[in-house]
Amino acid sequence: DTGVSQNPRHKITKRGQNVTFRCDPISEHNRLYWYRQTLGQGPEFLTYFQNEAQLEKSRLLSDRFSAERPKGSFSTLEIQRTEQGDSAMYLCASSLTGAVTGELFFGEGSRLTVL
Amino acid sequence: GEDVEQSLFLSVREGDSSVINCTYTDSSSTYLYWYKQEPGAGLQLLTYIFSNMDMKQDQRLTVLLNKKDKHLSLRIADTQTGDSAIYFCAESYNQGGKLIFGQGTELSVKP
Numbered sequence: 001d002t003g004v005s006q007n008p009r010h011k012i013t014k015r016g017q018n019v020t021f022r023c024d025p026i027s028e029h030n031r032l033y034w035y036r037q038t039l040g041q042g043p044e045f046l047t048y049f050q051n052e053a054q055l056e057k058s059r060l061l062s063d064r065f066s067a068e069r070p071k072g073s074f075s076t077l078e079i080q081r082t083e084q085g086d087s088a089m090y091l092c093a094s095s096l097t098g099a100v101t102g103e104l105f106f107g108e109g110s111r112l113t114v115l
Numbered sequence: 116g117e118d119v120e121q122s123l124f125l126s127v128r129e130g131d132s133s134v135i136n137c138t139y140t141d142s143s144s145t146y147l148y149w150y151k152q153e154p155g156a157g158l159q160l161l162t163y164i165f166s167n168m169d170m171k172q173d174q175r176l177t178v179l180l181n182k183k184d185k186h187l188s189l190r191i192a193d194t195q196t197g198d199s200a201i202y203f204c205a206e207s208y209n210q211g212g213k214l215i216f217g218q219g220t221e222l223s224v225k226p
Contacts, residue, residue: 042119048213093158
């Protein structure tokens with residue numbers, strides 16, 4: 001297993017366009033998380049799934065953001081009608097329920113630039 | 116509330132010890148973590164500590180936890196230029212598995 005994989009690594013789009021990011025977690029991990037990181041800040045929690053169920057969403061996740069994990073494996077994060085304030089690194093992480101440390105394993109992120 | 120605070124920058128000379136500090140607010144946190152982020156790379160777990168522990172040592176890393184003051188520190192002994200990175204403190208929250216991160220401390224190691 002090569003770890004958490006995210007695609008695309010970098011997306012440049014014009015304001016108002018829709019974008020979608022994909023995350024493939026570590027195969028046996030049942031939990032999947034989305035975070036957003038802007039320059040000079042720590043990762044901010046957006047949402048997480050346990051299997052197919054979306055268990056928690058942050059107030060940061062406006063109506064323009066939607067995340068899915070239809071089969072409990074990969075996940076997509078869609079941003080509709082992008083705004084310049086959406087420019088950030090979107091990080092995906094996965095973990096295994098019941099693991100001793102509760103460690104989250106992170107992907108390298110998908111950088112979004114909204115022009 | 117959820118809030119994790121860190122100082123933003125630390126500069127040390129190679130071979131010195133580095134101490135990175137963090138304060139957190141959620142007294143119900145079960146685990147506290149230190150993650151490292153190098154340029155262009157994902158976050159990697161460095162070490163963690165149970166909330167019922169005061170100290171944990173792992174090779175060059177020493178984590179100290181003061182639960183009364185909700186203060187966590189990471190000491191890196193014999194700091195090397197390869198330790199230059201951003202270090203994030205994080206707390207687990209509400210047993211739900213999500214982590215709340217601080218804003219990160221950028222460690223610069225000068226030769």
